[in-house]
Amino acid sequence: MPLSPLRLRLLVVSLLSVSFLGALDHTVVSTSLATIAGELGALTLMSWVVVGYTLASTVLLPVLGKLGDVLGARRIFLGSLVMFLAASLACGFAADMTWLIAARVLQGMSSAGLQLMSQTIIARVTTQRERPRYMAIIGAAFPIAILVGPVLGGAITDYWGWQWVFWINIPVGAAALALALVAVPHLEPVPMPRHFDIAGAAVFTTALVALVLAVSWAAESSGGLATAAALAVSIAGFIAFFLIERRAAEPMVPLHFFANRTIAAGTALSAIIGVGLFSITAYLPTYFQMAYQTTATVSGLVPIATVFGMLISNLLTGWLASRTGRYRIFPILGTSMGAVGLFVMALLPAGLPLWAPMIVMGVVGMGTGAFMSLIVAVVQGAAPASQTGTITATINLVRQIGSTVATAIIGGVIGFGVAALLPSSLDAATLTPQLVHAAAPEVQAGVAQIYSSVFTPIFIALAAVYALGIVAAVLLPHGRLSDDPVPAPEAPSTSLSA
Incomplete structure (x- = not known):
């Protein structure tokens, strides 16, 4: 779907802004973790502020990718952005660590949708020849977030309080949402029979959650029976997923x-x-x-x-x-x-x-x-x-x-x-x-x-x-x-x- 040069520039600005917000949210929290854990009184749960976010953003990738094909990338993108803003608001108002972790899981889920749909939308509105240039611009959000995130997170925590590490997303995200409503075109799914692979999605998500939990527990040396059980569930899940995908009419991950x-x-x-x-x-x-x-x-x-x-x-x-x-x-x-x-x-x-x-x-x-x-x-x-x-x-x-x-x-x-x-x-x-x-x-x-x-x-x-x-x-x-x-x-x- 070709766009006018002005519309394409506005789209790139919108997608870059949103991609940067999603990438920054992963790096900006690192320097404020100790302060957050201290104020909420749950040092033992501190790592789950990061693990919960990473887990959610990882396991939802194939599900969101398929939903983007079924429902349209624009719907998933805008829905993810609204969810991201709501989750950021909830994170700042967290009264305890359980609340914060739950809100971070929602942030991770929505961040995955933002990153993924940004790349998908660019692919749908550009030719193969144009695509690398625009993909590189959007991809620059990740290394920039790594460079500035920890410093920005520390400064915000020191001068404004850790809540603003999350609340800073609201005005920036609201402006990006307003721009996205104008700039992101209506991309209807390519006509074809549509069947969402529910069984494959459920088994794959379970297997991937078990895998991420296993490697996270192993890295924390908390290992033992829980790590072994999670790894066993993961292996069994991936084997079952492979068998399901071979028979699915429209698989979530087409192996062919x-x-x-x-x-x-x-x-x-x-x-x-x-x-x-x-x-x-x-x-x-x-x-x-x-x-x-x-x-x-x-x-x-x-x-x-x-x-x-x-x-x-x-x-x-x-x-x-x-x-x-x-x-x-x-x-x-x-x-x-x-x-x-x-x-x-x-x-x-x-x-x-x-x-x-x-x-x-x-x-x-x-x-x-x-x-x-x-x-x-x-x-x-x-x-x-x-x-x-x-x-x-x-x-x-x-x-x-x-x-x-x-x-x-x-x-x-x-x-x-x-x-x-x-x-x-x-x-x-x-x-x-x-x-x-x-x-x-x-x-x-x-x-x-x-x-x-x-x-x-x-x-x-x-x-x-x-x-x-x-x-x-x-x-x-x-x-x-x-x-x-x-x-x-x-x-x-x-x-x-x-």
Whole structure:
């Protein structure tokens, strides 16, 4: 559905604003968590403010994607935005932690709809050739939110109170809603028989909830029987889901899509972003505080360099792909940069000036940004227009699951590895950067060496993940993005135009 240039610009502004709100809401809360838990008197439930949000935003992706195809992307987008504003209001008025967690679950559900429908709407109103540029602009919301979210959250908490971390969404979101009502076109679902896969949705949601709970509990070392039971339920659920989807008239996740080389390779590349980079970012500050003896503030410079590189290359490659029509070279170069950068991180000796790992991780970020949004646009172009929401949800889902599972695994490896190598005079449970920095030089050097030894195989493993990404990128079909005004082909067997 082609739009006038002015209408398209207004639409992009609206979608970017809403995407930024949804992405920011995930990062801005982190620095206010301790204050919230203290005032509401529930420190033990603090992690569920984040886990509840993440869980809801993850498990609803395929459901919302399918609903967008059945009911229309505009309806789901506007409904999600209204729900997001209501949930933000409820979060600020929370009188106890249970109330706040419930409101955060609603926020996570609506945030998933905002992010997903933003990408789906862009796919429905642009050609394949235009899509990477606009997808990159909307995709920039995520790295920008990572950069400014923690600082903004801390400032709001200190000066206005933690409630305004949520209430600040109301005026911004209301303005975005007013703009969206004008700018977002009425996108009717592509005519075809419509049957919502209720059985598949129920089983998949159950399996995914169990998986996220299992990896969350494992990461918190609360493990035991509950973790094992959740993992067993998850495995059984995914097996049942596979069997249901094979027989469903209109499956929630059409498995036959993966016979298409573009979709299969693109989905693998999306998963690699979650596994290879998003999973390690949260642990980088701890690594540099311990191995490089930096302060907490300084240690944050490396993730900032990573995200900044991601932001720049995301915008650049989106513009280049739209200008030239070529797309395959960017994921090949990007995965190569990621693999080399992470391998170099494994070889860097502790104690180097901080600018050295900043440059290296900046290269990893640039490599990831080179195909982060682009691959979504490419995969959308290989799916039928009638299932744009479904395929967009799938590619986002594998990225989120990959990040969640890999983050838990890396956390477990770090916790176990450090505890096993620490001398008996040091307790891993009470070891803090402040304690290490105040210790004798030989203790500092020993801890730095331990953290280097634990992180080295992690960096090598993640480099290997990106190396697999090179294979997936090479398997993408040759071709150019089409200028055809039809948003997407009507059969999964047809891909990007040659």
